[in-house]
Amino acid sequence: MSSKITIIGAGSVGATIAYTLSNEDIASNIVLIDINKQKVEGEVMDIAQGTCFRDPISIVAGEYEDAKGSDIVIITSGIARKPGQTRIELTQTNVNIMKSIAPQIVKAAPDALYIIVSNPVDIMTYVFTKISGLPENQIIGSGTILDTARLRCGLSEHFKVSQKNIHAYVFGEHGDTSFIPWTGAYISGVSINEYYELAKSLGKDVKELDKEAMLAYVQKSGGQIIANKGATFYAVSKAVCKLCGIVLASSDSVATVSSMMHGEYGIEDVCLSTLTLVGPNGIQGKVPMRMNQKEIEQLKKSADALKEVIAQINLD
Known part of the structure; x- marks a missing residue:
C-alpha cells in the first residue's frame, strides 16, 4: 500500500x-x-x-x-x-x-x-x-479502541473463545468514567448471558461473568501495566495501527473512536467514544447502538466529567 x-x-x-x-x-x-x-x-x-x-x-x-x-x-x-x-x-x-x-x-x-x-x-x-x-x-x-481491545481480551480469556467472535465495546471517556454497554455485547451472535448458558450446555467449564470485575479489569489495566513496567505502548500501538488500516481501506468500518458529539444520545460539544463509522474519508458519523436507559445515563455521566475538565483548561 x-x-x-x-x-x-x-x-x-x-x-x-x-x-x-x-x-x-x-x-x-x-x-x-x-x-x-x-x-x-x-x-x-x-x-x-x-x-x-x-x-x-x-x-x-x-x-x-x-x-x-x-x-x-x-x-x-x-x-x-x-x-x-x-x-x-x-x-x-x-x-x-x-x-x-x-x-x-x-x-x-x-x-x-x-x-x-x-x-x-x-x-x-x-x-x-x-x-x-x-x-x-x-x-x-483513538478513544476507547484500546479499552475495547482489553475488554475483548478479558472476555476471550474468561469464555475461552476467539476474540474475533466477540463483539463488545467500551464507551465514553478513555479513563475512569468509561463503561461497557452490555446490552449490545455479543459473542458469536448471541448475548453474553445466552453464550454463558450455551457454553455450559456444551459441557464447557466456564464461570458466570462478573461484569463489574470485567469493567475494573478494563479500567485498571493501564495503571497496572504502568506500575509494573513504567509505561504502556505495545497494545495501544497495535490499536492505532489497526485504526490506520481502517482509514486507508477501501470501505468504512465501525470503531469506538473519540469524536465531537452533536446531540447523539442527548450529548453535545464534547469528544468521547461511541460506535462510529470510520473510513478513507475519516469520521462518517455515529452508529446508534441499542442501549438501555442506565447505559445512556452512564454515557452522559462520562460526558459531564469531561466537560468539567474542559471548563478548567485554557484554550487561548
Missing part, C-alpha cells in the same frame, strides 16, 4: 507505533518527528535497520514540513502519565503542547486524517478539533 504516515512524538508510544507500522504493509513512507532530535534519529536508525527483512519502506526523522503529502498524521506528543497519576492531571500541560504543535503540522499537512493519541485523549481530541481549523471528519481520537 502506497501511503505516507507522519508520527508526532518519538516517545515510547510514538516510536512503537513507527516500529509496528514498519512491520506491516500499511505505509510505504513513515516520518517521525520529535523535539528531541537525537532520540528521534536513534529511533529511526534502529527501526530502519530492521526493514531489510521486508519490502522496501522509507522511514525518516523529519521536521514539520516533511509531513507534506501525509495521508495520516498521528499525534502522540505529551508528558507521560506517572504511576498513580490520573490522565486528567496531565491535562493543561499536554493541552499547551498540543497548542504549539497544531498550527505547524496543519500548515504542512492540511489534507491528512489526524489520529490523536496523546492523553487525556478525549480532551486532546476536543482541543485539536477546536484549534486546528480542520473539518471535524478529519480528526479521530
Whole structure:
C-alpha cells in the first residue's frame, strides 16, 4: 500500500507505533518527528535497520514540513502519565503542547486524517478539533479502541473463545468514567448471558461473568501495566495501527473512536467514544447502538466529567 504516515512524538508510544507500522504493509513512507532530535534519529536508525527483512519502506526523522503529502498524521506528543497519576492531571500541560504543535503540522499537512493519541485523549481530541481549523471528519481520537481491545481480551480469556467472535465495546471517556454497554455485547451472535448458558450446555467449564470485575479489569489495566513496567505502548500501538488500516481501506468500518458529539444520545460539544463509522474519508458519523436507559445515563455521566475538565483548561 502506497501511503505516507507522519508520527508526532518519538516517545515510547510514538516510536512503537513507527516500529509496528514498519512491520506491516500499511505505509510505504513513515516520518517521525520529535523535539528531541537525537532520540528521534536513534529511533529511526534502529527501526530502519530492521526493514531489510521486508519490502522496501522509507522511514525518516523529519521536521514539520516533511509531513507534506501525509495521508495520516498521528499525534502522540505529551508528558507521560506517572504511576498513580490520573490522565486528567496531565491535562493543561499536554493541552499547551498540543497548542504549539497544531498550527505547524496543519500548515504542512492540511489534507491528512489526524489520529490523536496523546492523553487525556478525549480532551486532546476536543482541543485539536477546536484549534486546528480542520473539518471535524478529519480528526479521530483513538478513544476507547484500546479499552475495547482489553475488554475483548478479558472476555476471550474468561469464555475461552476467539476474540474475533466477540463483539463488545467500551464507551465514553478513555479513563475512569468509561463503561461497557452490555446490552449490545455479543459473542458469536448471541448475548453474553445466552453464550454463558450455551457454553455450559456444551459441557464447557466456564464461570458466570462478573461484569463489574470485567469493567475494573478494563479500567485498571493501564495503571497496572504502568506500575509494573513504567509505561504502556505495545497494545495501544497495535490499536492505532489497526485504526490506520481502517482509514486507508477501501470501505468504512465501525470503531469506538473519540469524536465531537452533536446531540447523539442527548450529548453535545464534547469528544468521547461511541460506535462510529470510520473510513478513507475519516469520521462518517455515529452508529446508534441499542442501549438501555442506565447505559445512556452512564454515557452522559462520562460526558459531564469531561466537560468539567474542559471548563478548567485554557484554550487561548
